[in-house]
Amino acid sequence: MTTGDMAENMDATLIRDPMGGATPSGVRDHNERLVLSLIQRHGALPSADVARRANVSAQTVSTIIRALEKDGLLIRGEPIRGRVGKPSIPMALNPDGVLSLGLNIGRKSADLVLIDVTGAIRAVAKRTYAYPTPGAVMRFLEENLPKATAPLEALGRARLAGIGVAAPFELWNWLDIVNAPKEEMQAWRDFDIEDRVAAVTGLPVILRNDATAACTAEHVFGRGREFADYAYFFIGSFIGGGVVLNDTVYTGRTGNAGAFGSIPVASGAGVPRQLIDHASIFLLERRLSKAGIDPAAIWDPGTDWAAFGAALDDWIEHTARHLAIGVVAVSAVIDFERILVEVNAPPEVRRRIVERTRVAAAGLDTQGIGAPVIAEASVGRNARAIGAAALPILDRYLLSQPRFG
Template identity: 30%
Template sequence: MVDAGHSARGSNSAQLRRYNERIVLQMLRKAGVASKADLARSAKLTNAAIGGIIQAMIDDGLIIETGKRHDGGRGQPATLLKLAPRGAFSFGVRIDRTSLETVLIDFEGKVIGRRAHDMILPPPDQALDIIEKDLDGLKTLLDPEEQNRIAGIGIAQPFNLGAWLHDLGLPPANFMKWDDYDPEPDLAARCGLPTFRENDGTAAAVAELFYGHGRHNDDFLYLFLGPAIGGGLVLNGDVVRGVTGNAGDVAMMPVQHGKLSTAPEKKKPWDILLSRVSLVSLARHLDPENFSSLSRLDLQAAYDDDRPEVDEWIDDCIDALTPTMRAAHALIDLPVLVIDSDLDGGFLRDLSQKLKTALEEAAPEARDTPDILTGSFSQDAGAIGAATLPLFFNFSPRATILTGGKVHGSAGAAVHEEGAA
């Protein structure tokens, strides 16, 4: 079993070495491949120190040699290293109001297997029965030795599942039973694996940080446009959770009421972004009487067929997103905005280009506009985000490893202690 990293491993020297190991893993994750000399220079460690770290992780099966670099110079060609794809594994569970999905990923973030159920979310006990069965089935895709390399189970779910049901066109069903229920300890007890839970927007942002644009960007605001809209905030190469785990919850940002004829009835002076920028609001505009029955494939087909209602809805989304994103940029001064969605094809390209134009036109004097990047995982973002959580907590060079939970200093360089490496 991979150590979940919640308790100290002994001496400060051992903690420092562990931290440096994670720095090396992060460098390989970002670079893809690197030589020992590359890693030593980047980590500012001696060749002897980096050699010990590399050998230990090769012995642990976390990194592998992957050929030689022939640059035409004298001397022996450099051995290239990379993450071992099957060096670690992780389960991800995405719990949503209308679906359950479980995936198994490898150390490179690639999906090995998945189980999915489109259904109105059942009560917690029934949902855990389904999830446990799916986890058992996916586990058989690994041999017995590989099963010992499972880092844990990540859970991604919207918080406050019983809220905003009218806006989402959903019946009361069993959602209220989830509002005061945390599935993390019960699933851990059932499966005997370390379990981690995050808001679904934050979890998707972790996947983008670990395996997507975060390999080249340490600071960005992440948006995911699904049935609702979610988000996450990445600063200094780490995810910001907030006091309640809802940092980056853009769905609750206040906006003016929309102008679409299908917009919900005005109940308050201000609306929230969720009501205007979500795939539910698109479905409502496409078919006001039966919008709750439209699937993701129905919405994708409407975009692919160039239905005019889609363009009308996108224009309303841009009208709502522009002031909220300008406000977010003014508050946090982020250089990058990453947008992903359950819809693919050219949808994100069109939305991103229109938003970029609108943000540039709305930019105040002497202020720039963040770069807008399309996300890396499309409809897989939630499930891969959930599965990334155990890998993030096991293998990310978070400063809390060294400070007992108190963040101190930067995670951007290796830590030095005489003899620690």
């Protein structure tokens, strides 16, 4: 049962606080999710702190915590001794309690990860290609699934929540940019990703736009936990993004909220173009090719990007200049607390892009709006796969709006 289904079945008069829990036994599942969400968001907490933050009775929380501990979802920390009374025992998520798979289908690579409930990666596999095809992606999944699930042998398959899939919507678009043959890429139009992944894995599948999945990773495991409202930019082969409102990742009517790559920006000649044409890694590939450097090096996680020299410097400046326009544009719509930026690149490259974007944004006219505060995201270049893996955990164990107390 999803959180939305539970909300429909709950009698509103039984809820003490719309951001807290309810004590009747009929909504125990909601309260269990609430306890797990609070501990996931704030770290290890004694039961008294959980009860206070959730606005649920101490007795109810104690009962829930005992049940979750028995099920292997929570573990006890070291007792905290005060001046008087019994020591309090902080309860933390058991890293072995829940694990989940995430498959990212990128335009230049595919990634498969196994993560635990704390966001730590237990296994990872990666494959690069010139362009994605359904056959290549499914072969990658079939070949690497045994390796990815090997850590479960000692824990049991019951600990596996499911598999999330992150993929760009309409993979068959922008074929001229990725130099992919139209005939092969059109196969994605009639390819049921969820059905095929379920057939290969035998697991529940949740599909999400890749940039929204990356935003989910940041919100559940990264700096996003600090803010209730923010815009998230992810710079991959193409730039995309996500939107968080009221502490919830907002997917939108069609699941494509945060499609920041479509924001209109002006080129040097004043011709309207989209942000995707000015702040995406495919532009770096072109610069490297012109400089005589193999662009495939971009997709090797072990590559030191400092070796890209002037081509990288030029790309960072061009990206930051246009990203600043996009940042101001989204800030004019919603007064976000932060603008978080992630890049499928080494952390040093992300840092440089954020720094140069701040400089570029400071030079733009922001009269009438609050100056946007731009910061680095923290999950890293695997954010899309990690976010995909987070989806089954959220669906089965956590609440979608976890900021309480």
